[in-house]
Amino acid sequence: MTWLIWRQHRTEVCVLGLLVGLFGIALLVLGTQAQDLFPGGPARCAGEAGLDEGCVASFRRLDEEYGYVENLLAAFYLVPVLVGAFLGAPLLARELEDGTWQLAWTQAVPRMRWLAAKLAALAGVTVTLTGMFTAVLTWFRQPFDAWEGRFQYDAFDLEGLVPVAYALFAFGAATAAGAILRRSLPAFGVAFGAFLAARMSVGLLARPAYATPLTTMEPVGAGGAKDGVGADWTIEHGYADATGRRLSSAEYYELEDAADRAGANLNQFLHARGVQEFGVYHPADRFWTFQLIEASLFVAVAAVLVGVVVWRVRRRMI
């Protein structure tokens, strides 16, 4: 079986391995140069320490010289998805397309053993490739993370466990779609679409609700707004009146207009009226909890999809 699986899927595995390898080398080269900007290592500049003069200079140069790479990489959360879907789609669909399922399942290897071997091998390759991809990417993003935290979409979706879970989700979806649609390319498309839909709703709706967010509330200082940059994940930000009632944007603009008409400085105007500034956020140390929750979510769905495939093959519905 090992030989057969390798012979059937070596093209996909080699192409993906080569692409991930090239990508890794490019990032290692760029990353080494980027990390050289931080004499004591980027970790030293994380958090409050990042406000010292040397670190600020390093961050500025990092943004100027490698900011474009960071922006480019934001879209790379789709790479694990491509890997998973690319390996999963042909698993059954190609056999069904070419009629070779009738050849494969009438040899002396029972179909469930055949399926188990294929699923294990290709899911293993998916995890290995995306794991390597994620490791390199996480390392590359270290200086950026020191500055921005790991909760932004361009960090959270690219680091830790989540990308591997995305890949397994795509693998399961593509395999199941292939079993039902009996065509590789549509199965690939369906898996990709299913991932985008799932990721969109999870990212926007579910992720902020994995835990109860914390709220800060403090009076607007007369001097100016506090600098909001930090590693925490701010999901809401606004103003409240002295009693703590949150102001709608219309009410806030009224205050702004009133300040204009009075010719007063806005901050002083707000300070005088006891207006408070509030922030709803998840603290940075929740990163791994959130990673674990989101990864479990996608892996669970992947397991259900693989279950559908197993059930169909077992019931001889293919």
Add this chain to the structure above:
Amino acid sequence: MTAPEFALRTDGVGKRYRKGWALRDCTLDLPAGGVIALVGPNGAGKTTLLRLVVGLLAPSTGTVEVLGHDVTVSTPQTLARVGFLAQDHPLYKRFTVAEMLRFGRACNLRFDQGLAERRLAKLGIPLDRRAGTLSGGQQAQVALALALAKRPDLLVLDEPVASLDPLARHEFLQVLMGAVAEGGVTVLFSSHVVHELERVCDHLIVLNDGRVTLTGDIDTLLAEHRLLVGPRTAADLGRAGTVVEAVHSDRHTTLLVRDGGLPAAPGWQARPVALEDLVLAYLRRPSEPSAAVTSGVAE
């Protein structure tokens, strides 16, 4: 003495797809040994029946027993005893012929690599060519060599020659019959071509519209049926045994009867029927439940 082994027994087998029933009430008892032809028009359910026999599909109703084992409980041992050549003889197109043989070796308990190589060498099929670049006839031969190298007790072939040109068809059947002659293997194959069956087959199953309309040993079937030719008449048909088909021309009536004697009326003659005419007559009959006629297996 052991009871004669049945190659295939089905009991009330039906298969329903989403569109409807592809096969209904299929009950068959086929002895081991010899060549069994499964005949029927396109869409009659032949492929469904064969896929049920090799365990690729599970029946919606009834049971399928091959060589004494329920096919839906497949183990390496039961799978090893049955060879299957699917329609259009699928192969991994990007594998070389040698790799196809390696596939056979990797996925089987017993695989006679030497036998397969000798067969392919005899046919001049190079081992280093990719399967997809071979001609249709050569691909069929590679698929057949793979199936035969398993040394199966039952070899099932779905329309093995339908897509081949006459020369390749002849060569294919020659190899197949050679393998049968070497002994041991029961062959079950489907075809929508009726002629030439007599020469190669011992047993016949006629499938029409998802139902078995005729099954039995070919010699017995031919002995049981006869054509009666007489003056044109629309009446008296009941007297001549079971009338399978009545054809009226301007002046004559031709009856295909089963277990029938000559009518007492003057001017009637009895003639043996050719296998092809027999099959065609059963295919033309509107299929109805309980129309299946069984013969020849009971001892």
